[in-house]
Amino acid sequence: MHRPLAFLVTVLLIASGAAALASDVPRPDDLRAMKAEYRRSAPRIADNxxxxxxxxxxxxxxxxxxxxxxxxxxxxxxxxxxxxxxxxxxxxxxxxxxxxxxxxxxxxxxxxxxxxxxxxxxxxxxxxxxxxxxxxxxxxxxxxxxxxxxxxxxxxxxxxxxxxxxxxxxxxxxxxxxxxxxxxxxRTIEPGDAPFDRWIAGDETAIPDAAKRGFVVFNKQGNCVGCHRGWRFTDDQFHDIGISNKDPGRGRERKDDPFAQFAFKTPTLRSVALRPPYMHDGSLKTLRDVVDHYVKGGIDRPSRSPMMRPVDLTEDERKDLVAFLRTLTGE
Ligand code: HEC
Ligand code: HEC
Incomplete structure (x- = not known):
């Protein structure tokens, strides 16, 4: 190939590579609507x-x-x-x-x-x-x-x-x-201020780019937000996410409700990195294990939440999701 031409092609390749990389990092504007859902409520003030x-x-x-x-x-x-x-x-x-x-x-x-x-x-x-x-x-x-x-x-x-x-x-x-x-x-046990909160408040340096991508996976591809909603990351509802066959959970009292079988209350994800092992039975040891559970979708049975279908996440997306979960640790 012609020298100058080869040079030009190389420059173009590098430029397009850089553009692709840059677009991997979600831009503040694209995220504004998503981030608005995660502003913290004011702490509860005790009157006594x-x-x-x-x-x-x-x-x-x-x-x-x-x-x-x-x-x-x-x-x-x-x-x-x-x-x-x-x-x-x-x-x-x-x-x-x-x-x-x-x-x-x-x-x-x-x-x-x-x-x-x-x-x-x-x-x-x-x-x-x-x-x-x-x-x-x-x-x-x-x-x-x-x-x-x-x-x-x-x-x-x-x-x-x-x-x-x-x-x-x-x-x-x-x-x-x-x-x-x-x-x-x-009622006064408030989650400590986390890097994630500082990012939501506008500090772009508060969390790494991987975590910003993970936040998008959490809200989009992974549909984690289907149940882990809002600043506490929970809908306070009960779901069967296909963990184990042993404990009927909410189904113990509600025998006639098909979706109560093996259903447990959605935990908050605040400071989740500080408190393994995970799930009601502690059966998952690491956050990566949790993400892999969601990729597989858990035990397929009539009570399993319709929101729990296997999610197809790439290796990078799984890592980004874990990086994101780590930014929820409060001080
Ligand atoms: C259908 C509702 C639902 C969806 C969707 C969902 N979760 Fe959960 N999540 C739950 C419930 C319910 C539990 C507790 C289940 C149990 O203990 O058996 C849980 C537990 C967890 C835990 C363990 C927390 C702890 O304290 O043990 C993590 C971490 C977690 N989810 C992250 C995620 C991520 C990441 C996604 C997206 C890939 C996701 N969840 C999608 C409902 C959901
Ligand atoms: C031996 C360990 C242990 C001790 C001691 C203990 N707890 Fe718990 N606590 C648990 C377990 C396990 C659960 C989950 C119970 C379940 O769902 O079956 C729980 C659940 C709770 C919950 C429900 C949380 C939620 O999100 O719904 C509250 C509130 C709570 N405990 C408060 C207390 C208080 C107050 C005391 C002291 C009077 C106490 N606990 C003592 C183990 C303990």
Whole structure:
């Protein structure tokens, strides 16, 4: 080939290559509409700070378990995005929980019902169950502790007497008021500010280009947004995404609802990178495993969500999706 011509062809090739690369990075303008869906809600302002303070103390205090050794925070660990790092956690009775611990991040914004299977209508009812019969599980211990014993312990404590008096003047120390305080505290557990939030707010340097491409995959090719919607990345609904055959999930109570079988509440994806293993049974170890699950589409059965068809993602798109999920970790 002619020298100058060869040079020109090379220049053209490089230029078109650069153009293709540049268009791989989604441009701010193209993304404006998509990004608008992810602006954070204002944090919930507690109208009674003394009640929140009491709830916080109770949440971290093993005094509300039969053995006196298990606190809510033993399983909902703040440094692990208020979840745990195992598929099943050790309950106060020494037995393992049936399912993986759920994160409490942003729970004040969540729509009820609560738990993976939605068996509790309010946070207060959920807390009664955690203390009374569930994970704190005093009835399963050798001493058969009763809620009354726990309330008696609190009544014997001068500092709790003072804290209850500040939070709920003139009200008795009883289980109802314990769970009102716990729930008031839980509602203040806000997801920390994440690189993703700074990007949404306009800082283009806050997240890498791979994550920006992953955000597009999340919203388009992957249709993750079908269920992980809005700034908390959840629709607060229940879906069967084809994980396992063992646990009927929401179907345990709703036997006649075909779509409730094997359905679990869509988890928030806030700080998701901090809290493997994933899913209600902790069966997926890494975010890459999760993405590969969605590519395959999970167990095909009548209850599986119509939104769960295998998604055809390239190797690069899968990596970008994981890079995106990593930008949701709050401080
Ligand atoms: C032994 C571990 C353990 C302890 C202790 C524990 N939890 Fe949990 N928590 C879990 C598990 C596991 C789940 C999921 C339960 C399910 O769906 O079956 C859960 C779920 C929840 C949920 C529902 C979250 C959602 O998104 O719906 C809330 C709220 C909660 N716990 C609050 C508490 C409070 C308050 C305490 C203390 C009184 C507590 N937990 C103690 C393990 C624990
Ligand atoms: C049909 C609704 C639906 C769609 C579509 C969907 N998800 Fe999910 N996602 C869920 C539900 C429900 C769970 C919990 C399932 C379980 O535990 O069995 C979940 C769990 C997860 C988890 C684990 C979180 C945790 O705390 O364990 C991640 C990560 C995740 N999804 C990411 C994605 C990505 C990425 C996509 C797109 C490729 C996607 N999801 C598409 C409903 C959906």
């Amino acid at each position: 700070p003394a009640l929140v303070a009491l709830g916080r103390t109770l949440f971290f205090d093993p005094v509300i378990s039969a053995s006196g050794k298990t606190a809510c925070a033993s399983c909902h660990r703040p440094e692990l995005a208020w979840a745990d790092d195992v598929a099943r956690s050790m309950g106060d009775s020494g037995r393992l929980t049936e399912r993986r611990v759920q994160t409490l991040l942003g729970i004040g914004h969540a729509r009820p019902p609560f738990d993976w299977d939605g068996r509790h209508a309010t946070l207060e009812a959920q807390a009664v169950s955690s203390i009374g019969t569930g994970s704190m599980s005093m009835f399963a211990t050798p001493h058969e502790m009763r809620v009354d014993d726990i309330v008696a312990r609190l009544r014997r404590s001068d500092s709790y007497a003072a804290a209850f008096a500040r939070a709920m003047p003139g009200q008795p120390i009883n289980l109802d008021n314990v769970v009102i305080a716990l729930a008031a505290f839980e």
